[in-house]
Amino acid sequence: SDKTHVRIVFNDLDSSENSLAPFLIFALVTLLLGLGIYFWISIMLASMALKPVEESWAKQKQFVADASHELKTPLSTMKLLSESILYEENPDPALMKEFFQDVNHEVDRLSRVITDLLRLVQIDETESKVQAVPVRLDAVAHRVLDRLQPLADKKGIALRAALQEATVAGDAMRLEQVATNLIENALKYTDEGHVEVRVLTSGEEALLRIADTGIGIPEDAQTHVFERFYRVDKARSRGTGGTGLGLAIVERVVALYNGYVEVESKLGEGSTFTVHLPLCRTDAAEKGGTA
Numbered sequence: 001s002d003k004t005h006v007r008i009v010f011n012d013l014d015s016s017e018n019s020l021a022p023f024l025i026f027a028l029v030t031l032l033l034g035l036g037i038y039f040w041i042s043i044m045l046a047s048m049a050l051k052p053v054e055e056s057w058a059k060q061k062q063f064v065a066d067a068s069h070e071l072k073t074p075l076s077t078m079k080l081l082s083e084s085i086l087y088e089e090n091p092d093p094a095l096m097k098e099f100f101q102d103v104n105h106e107v108d109r110l111s112r113v114i115t116d117l118l119r120l121v122q123i124d125e126t127e128s129k130v131q132a133v134p135v136r137l138d139a140v141a142h143r144v145l146d147r148l149q150p151l152a153d154k155k156g157i158a159l160r161a162a163l164q165e166a167t168v169a170g171d172a173m174r175l176e177q178v179a180t181n182l183i184e185n186a187l188k189y190t191d192e193g194h195v196e197v198r199v200l201t202s203g204e205e206a207l208l209r210i211a212d213t214g215i216g217i218p219e220d221a222q223t224h225v226f227e228r229f230y231r232v233d234k235a236r237s238r239g240t241g242g243t244g245l246g247l248a249i250v251e252r253v254v255a256l257y258n259g260y261v262e263v264e265s266k267l268g269e270g271s272t273f274t275v276h277l278p279l280c281r282t283d284a285a286e287k288g289g290t291a
Helices: 013-086 093-129 137-155 172-188 234-239 246-256 281-287
Strands: 133-136 158-163 167-170 194-202 205-212 260-266 270-278
Touching: 013 093, 093 246, 133 137, 137 158, 137 172, 137 194, 137 205, 167 172, 167 270, 172 194, 172 205, 172 246, 172 270, 246 260, 246 270
Parallel strands: 158 194
Antiparallel strands: 133 167, 194 205, 205 270, 260 270
C-alpha cells in the first residue's frame, strides 16, 4: 500500500527575529531621525518666515506708540492752557493774549505732526506704483531757496547757492519736500554763519548737497537721524517746531527714486547732507561725469 510521508519542518523563529531586530531598529531610528530633522527644518523655516513679520509688527507698534505720544503732547499742553484761562476769575488781557499765542503754537505743531504723518502714509501706500518723470533738480532747489530766503534773512544767516543743471527721474513736488526739509533743518540748527546749497553731477549721479555751520550732530546720533520721531536735541527741536519726521520723509522719498542720503557732521562745526540720485540717461550721457 501507498504510504504518505509527512515531513514536519521546524523553523527557529527566535533566530529569524534576532536577525531582523537590528534592521527594524535601524529603520525606526532612521525614521525618527528623519522626522526630527524634518520638524527642525520646518520650525527654522517658519521662524525665518515670521521674523520679518514680527520685526515689521514691532516697528509698527513702536511707530503707533511714538505717533500717539507726539499727538498727545500738544493736546495736553492746550488742555492745560485752556484750563488756566477757564478757571481764572479776572484774567489779565495781556496774560490771555500770551496764553492764546501758546495755544496757537501748539495747534501749529499738531498740524505739522499730522501733515508729516500723512506724508509718510502716502509714501508707503504709493511705494509700489511710484511714477517718475524727468525733473530739473537745480530748478527744484532754486524754488525752495526762494521760498526759504526770508527765514534765512530773519536769522541773519547767509544762504549760498551753486546750482549746476542736473535732470533726475522723480516727482517735482516730492523732491521739493526733500530740499525743503533739508534746507529748513540747516537753517533751524544754524545760529550764525551760512548754509550752502549745491546741485552738481558726479559720474551718473546728481547730488543735492546742503552744508551748514550749525551746531552739528554727535557721532553716535548720526546713524539714527533718519529714524521716525528721532531727535538729537529734543528741547530745541520742539522749540523750533520740529516733528522728528522730516529726515525720515527725506530718506523714504529719495529711496523711492533709487537714491540714498549721506550725512557728515562734527559737533559744534556743522553738518553736510548729500542726496544721491541717478541722473536721467540722456543727462548722464551729456554730462559725462562732471563734478
